[in-house]
Amino acid sequence: MRTKVHYQHEGELHVQKKRHVPPNMSMIVSQMISDDMPDQHSEFFTHLSYFGICTVDLDGRPWPTIIVGSSTTLIRAVSEMQLDVSAVLPEGDPFLSSVMNTTNATHRYFAGIGVDFSNRRRNKVAGYIAASNLVDNILNMSLITNESLGNCPKYITVRRLEFYKRSPQVAADHRHTDVICLNQECLGIINQASTIFLATRHTSKVSNNTSDLGLNQRGGPPGFVRTYEENGHTFIVIPDYSGNRFYQSLGNIETDRVAGVAFPCFTTGDMLHVTGIAENLYDDDAECLMPRMTLITRIKLTGYVWIKAALNLMLVGPEQYSPYNPPVRYLATELERMGRSLKTSTSNAKLIEIKKLTNHISKFTFELNENVSFKPGGYVILDFAHLIQHGYQHMNNSNPQSVNDDYIRTWTISSSPPFNYDLNTFEPVNRVSCTIKHLPNGTISSLLHSLSSNRGLPLDCKFIGVGGEFTCFDETYQVPEKLLFIAGGIGLTPFIAMLEALSQTKRTTDLVLLFSGRGDEKDLLQDFLSSSIVSNISMFDSTRVNASHKTNSLEVYNRRIQYDDLMNVSDLLNRQVYICGPGQFMADVNSWLNKAGLKSNQIKMESFFF
Known part of the structure; x- marks a missing residue:
């Protein structure tokens, strides 16, 4: 009863x-x-x-x-x-x-x-x-x-x-x-x-x-x-x-x-x-x-x-956090204070070109219905929800992150907008390229990488907006005299855009790159290897696919990046440092830089809040 x-x-x-x-x-x-x-x-x-x-x-x-x-x-x-x-x-x-x-x-x-x-x-x-x-x-x-x-x-x-x-x-x-x-x-x-x-x-x-x-x-x-x-x-x-x-x-x-x-x-x-x-x-x-x-x-x-x-x-x-936890969602006011506010839009983006860069990484170019302004190293937010057949899931132990997936993605724009010398600014554009890695459980990355050889194009998605303050350019589009880029894996993407922008603006700088990559991700370095402003590149490949060797501008190590590698960077204490990669990677590198004596205003780390 x-x-x-x-x-x-x-x-x-x-x-x-x-x-x-x-x-x-x-x-x-x-x-x-x-x-x-x-x-x-x-x-x-x-x-x-x-x-x-x-x-x-x-x-x-x-x-x-x-x-x-x-x-x-x-x-x-x-x-x-x-x-x-x-x-x-x-x-x-x-x-x-x-x-x-x-x-x-x-x-x-x-x-x-x-x-x-x-x-x-x-x-x-x-x-x-x-x-x-x-x-x-x-x-x-x-x-x-x-x-x-x-x-x-x-x-x-x-x-x-x-x-x-x-x-x-x-x-x-x-x-x-x-x-x-x-x-x-x-x-x-x-x-x-x-x-x-x-x-x-x-x-x-x-x-x-x-x-x-x-x-x-x-x-x-x-x-x-x-x-x-x-x-x-x-x-x-x-x-x-x-x-x-x-x-x-x-x-x-x-x-x-x-x-x-x-x-x-x-x-x-x-x-x-x-x-x-x-x-x-x-x-x-x-x-x-x-x-x-x-x-x-x-x-x-x-x-x-x-x-x-x-x-x-x-x-x-x-503690062991639940694999079902979504990322932290910040308040709009917090995002604004962090410099992560963005110009929102209700227009569309059309995927018009795919270029394969490595076995698992391709560059995807989207054409927008409007011109947008962003800084080299900025990001674009796209909504793919209408392309995915999805319903309610209570549990999914094979892919727990899919349970709260809204199919909105934030990607670094790996292309630079053209620079207008007369106005000393970057011009608005209606095309952006994103260099995206295929993730095994990545619903959207799997969808995009399935469109090999440009079959299935064009593909339409919703364009939400652009934003981002992770850039080596200041408010007047000047750059420091000495730069150090430190990238982990696909974290190289904002630096690809910054390098293109540096080449366009013909800014004088001394650039050193430390790249923690795997296997054929070495192919992502081609533009850096051919650039006159890059004085040294070090790649750390723990897979040992690339044999250890040294050329005029590139040295490959068959191991992970270490504290001593930072100490070997010429004139380290006088460089502005930019870090992008997985969270733990950035935390480790940041602690090493602090230990080496760099001041907090010399270090800038990328992070996404969307």
């Missing part, structure tokens, strides 16, 4: 309709939620030493936290519908305060989620707190569950956590204020988080038997939650990734417009709790705030509590 109605409410149905979810989803969800806990769920909970849980304060605002104990003392399964919990929470924890200050049964709802971070397993429960007391700083609760649901492992960071007794300290407690300005330490907790706990509330207009709380784990790459301030208020923005399409949390936000988030830092044990007024933004409204996202949740903070060393857990070893 069921004790609770599990049909999806109007908020969940609204979100599903906005996201074009099949109408039978509501029935599927109802069938998947049960009153009692399956044996495997209750057993799972009893083996956890940490547990996410939330309730609401006297104002009805959700506050989530993480309670910690041991795998034998934290949770005890009394029955298929009851969990007894005993845990020590730090003084000032808003969940603890909300539980102990509750006087009305309607405020005793709870929601919980158990996550085993060692194997990405998670299960959710919800119900009400039947009894609670605080004895010798130990919070004891009897939780009656009337909702139980298993969840998928997507977006969960794998980590090993061990019990570690800490000494908590309340660093900030501002539970009732609209004027919130988070300091850098609090912002740092948000920016480092690859795991958050999102608490929501649904108050039914039909029956108390359908009211409840929701708690879910949200994950992504560190920094996936963004923050900003506006008119004295602080907002956090949470992007919505492809999930099970139940939309329980977002549905609750549609009806009750409140949410709370716990941001744990498993390195320091710090915990930041926030609560506030929440709303979901869709389509154009979402993209206006966070480009390339069509569904986000925005929370205006009305309270926060920051407790240092709140978690009695210690992170052991490195």
Whole structure:
């Protein structure tokens, strides 16, 4: 016999309709939620030493936290519908305060989620707190569950956590204020988080038997939650990734417009709790705030509590982020501050030419419906969504990145616009070339490289815009006297454009190139080898396809690039350095340059935020 109605409410149905979810989803969800806990769920909970849980304060605002104990003392399964919990929470924890200050049964709802971070397993429960007391700083609760649901492992960071007794300290407690300005330490907790706990509330207009709380784990790459301030208020923005399409949390936000988030830092044990007024933004409204996202949740903070060393857990070893994590999506205002704002367009681009450069790399030339201006080393953004037959995917372990793929691509433009000597500027053009590598799981690169020998051309896609500030030219189109380009693999592409532009403008400079490439990627160096402004080229090929040798301008090494290779660059300390390649490659090279004594204003690294 069921004790609770599990049909999806109007908020969940609204979100599903906005996201074009099949109408039978509501029935599927109802069938998947049960009153009692399956044996495997209750057993799972009893083996956890940490547990996410939330309730609401006297104002009805959700506050989530993480309670910690041991795998034998934290949770005890009394029955298929009851969990007894005993845990020590730090003084000032808003969940603890909300539980102990509750006087009305309607405020005793709870929601919980158990996550085993060692194997990405998670299960959710919800119900009400039947009894609670605080004895010798130990919070004891009897939780009656009337909702139980298993969840998928997507977006969960794998980590090993061990019990570690800490000494908590309340660093900030501002539970009732609209004027919130988070300091850098609090912002740092948000920016480092690859795991958050999102608490929501649904108050039914039909029956108390359908009211409840929701708690879910949200994950992504560190920094996936963004923050900003506006008119004295602080907002956090949470992007919505492809999930099970139940939309329980977002549905609750549609009806009750409140949410709370716990941001744990498993390195320091710090915990930041926030609560506030929440709303979901869709389509154009979402993209206006966070480009390339069509569904986000925005929370205006009305309270926060920051407790240092709140978690009695210690992170052991490195974390392993989920392969399903999309790239960090930045706010439009952040992109503008980073110099990554772009002129957007609604016109088309036509692929008109393909030139094969290596076995896996080709140059693709696109003709645009309009003239565009960009700096040598800039990028173009193209949308191929209409060319791909795609539908909803819940999981795809063979190609996890495809689950959130919007089929929009940002590529460096490897061609330079023509230079106008009279006006001392680069002219607008309606053609751009991109040098693109074929990636095994690359949906769009595979599509383009399948068009070999120009068969299937022309091919139309949507042109979104151009942008980019990664260039060796200053505002007056002058260049430093001495340059050092350091490229990893296909990261050579912006330097191809810069070299063409340097040749056009006939700027006098001394250029050195360090290139970490593989095999026939050596063929990408032809223009550099024939240029009079390039004094030296070093290629590092760990595949040993190219034998080690030295000519007048090229030296090939059968190994990876090393710190000493930078030290061997002539007049290194007087050069402006530009780095482009994989993230770890750029980080390593940057650290070597700092060690060598170069100043930060001498080093510029490429990065994409789209």
